[in-house]
Amino acid sequence: MNTVFDVVALGELLIDFTENGTSAQGNPVLEANPGGAPCNVLSMLNQLGHKTGFIGKVGQDMFGMQLEKALKEVGICTEGLVKDEKIHTTLAFVHTLEGGDRDFSFYRNPGADMMLAESELNVSMLENCRIFHFGSLSMTDEICRNATKKAIKIAKEKGAVISFDPNLREPLWESLEAARQQIDYGMRECDILKISDNEIQWFTGEQDYDKGVAWLQSKYSIRLVLVSLGKEGSRAYMNGKCVQVAPFLQENTIETTGAGDTFCACVLHYVLEQGLRDYTEEELKAMLTFANAAASLITTKKGALRVMPEKSEIEELIKA
Numbered sequence: 001m002n003t004v005f006d007v008v009a010l011g012e013l014l015i016d017f018t019e020n021g022t023s024a025q026g027n028p029v030l031e032a033n034p035g036g037a038p039c040n041v042l043s044m045l046n047q048l049g050h051k052t053g054f055i056g057k058v059g060q061d062m063f064g065m066q067l068e069k070a071l072k073e074v075g076i077c078t079e080g081l082v083k084d085e086k087i088h089t090t091l092a093f094v095h096t097l098e099g100g101d102r103d104f105s106f107y108r109n110p111g112a113d114m115m116l117a118e119s120e121l122n123v124s125m126l127e128n129c130r131i132f133h134f135g136s137l138s139m140t141d142e143i144c145r146n147a148t149k150k151a152i153k154i155a156k157e158k159g160a161v162i163s164f165d166p167n168l169r170e171p172l173w174e175s176l177e178a179a180r181q182q183i184d185y186g187m188r189e190c191d192i193l194k195i196s197d198n199e200i201q202w203f204t205g206e207q208d209y210d211k212g213v214a215w216l217q218s219k220y221s222i223r224l225v226l227v228s229l230g231k232e233g234s235r236a237y238m239n240g241k242c243v244q245v246a247p248f249l250q251e252n253t254i255e256t257t258g259a260g261d262t263f264c265a266c267v268l269h270y271v272l273e274q275g276l277r278d279y280t281e282e283e284l285k286a287m288l289t290f291a292n293a294a295a296s297l298i299t300t301k302k303g304a305l306r307v308m309p310e311k312s313e314i315e316e317l318i319k320a
Helices: 037-047 062-074 123-127 142-157 176-189 197-204 209-219 259-274 281-298 311-319
Strands: 005-010 014-022 028-035 052-059 077-084 091-096 102-107 129-135 161-165 192-196 224-228 234-238 241-245
Touching (some): 005 037, 005 077, 005 142, 005 259, 028 062, 028 091, 037 052, 037 062, 037 129, 037 259, 052 062, 052 123, 062 077, 077 123, 123 129, 123 142, 129 259, 142 161, 161 259, 176 197, 192 197, 192 259, 197 224, 209 234, 224 259, 241 281, 281 311
Parallel strands (some): 005 052, 005 129, 014 091, 052 077, 129 161
Antiparallel strands (some): 014 028, 091 102, 224 234
16 A cells, blocks of 8 residues: 655755854854755644655765654655765755845755656655645756656646745856756646745746736746745735735744745645635635744744744744
8 A cells, every 4th residue: 555645845855054153263163954945845744744755865974864864853754765875965054144044055066966866766655645846956957857857747647736946046056047947847837836036036037026926827827826025924826816914023033944945835734735726815815824924933943844833833823
């Protein structure tokens, strides 16, 4: 009997080195946090009671072992996690800027996450998931790009809802034009799109979000578009409707790592509970309110994967 997963995600799993104070000698102290957007999404979904699985690649090294352990700890199935004996686990160094935004330096030339091949895909997981989620980082290089496209095809043929978060990281692409081509592919394949304010402006060339989404909807058949607006909250667009919900701003925000992933997971949670149908404005508002609240809670914690908020915590924040 094959396990049925609520959500299977494919993509990068890496170590985020985040700043954590200064040593006695005045050097920055870095903490090795498990990172990678797809698993942040899965971790939040697990917290909300869903069965999740990850497909990706790490190195057969100390960081790969740490990442596998972290996934198991939060309840993500690791049957689709492959280990590369030659290529090391991908590393990212995250510098938090004033105001909470981040600057990334990647050690990925190559990194193990880029080396996932079509032949290494766990087909059973892809054939038995309700939602398949992916980003664009698994499409920066040919080997993993082919694997990603094959995974989408398998999941789609079995009737899975396809969810896409471009999650543009400019330093990882040979050019922004290459990024645009692959993100265009993701847009063509997905039913649900989660995109950030600066990504939609870059991709559509429209500064106005409504115009940007209208452009996307004229070109692709995406059923639900979500735009995360940082300190302005978020918007949902569906079948001619547009709903905006204000954020829950936290006084004790430390960093924004994982906020978009937490938001995305809560939207997928709503879709799993309600089915992907034509939601009313009230339903879209309820969906965004819950997702905004969860995203704001994660900004008060360091790291993301291991510290996802509990459902009761989110509901209490909404009530308060």
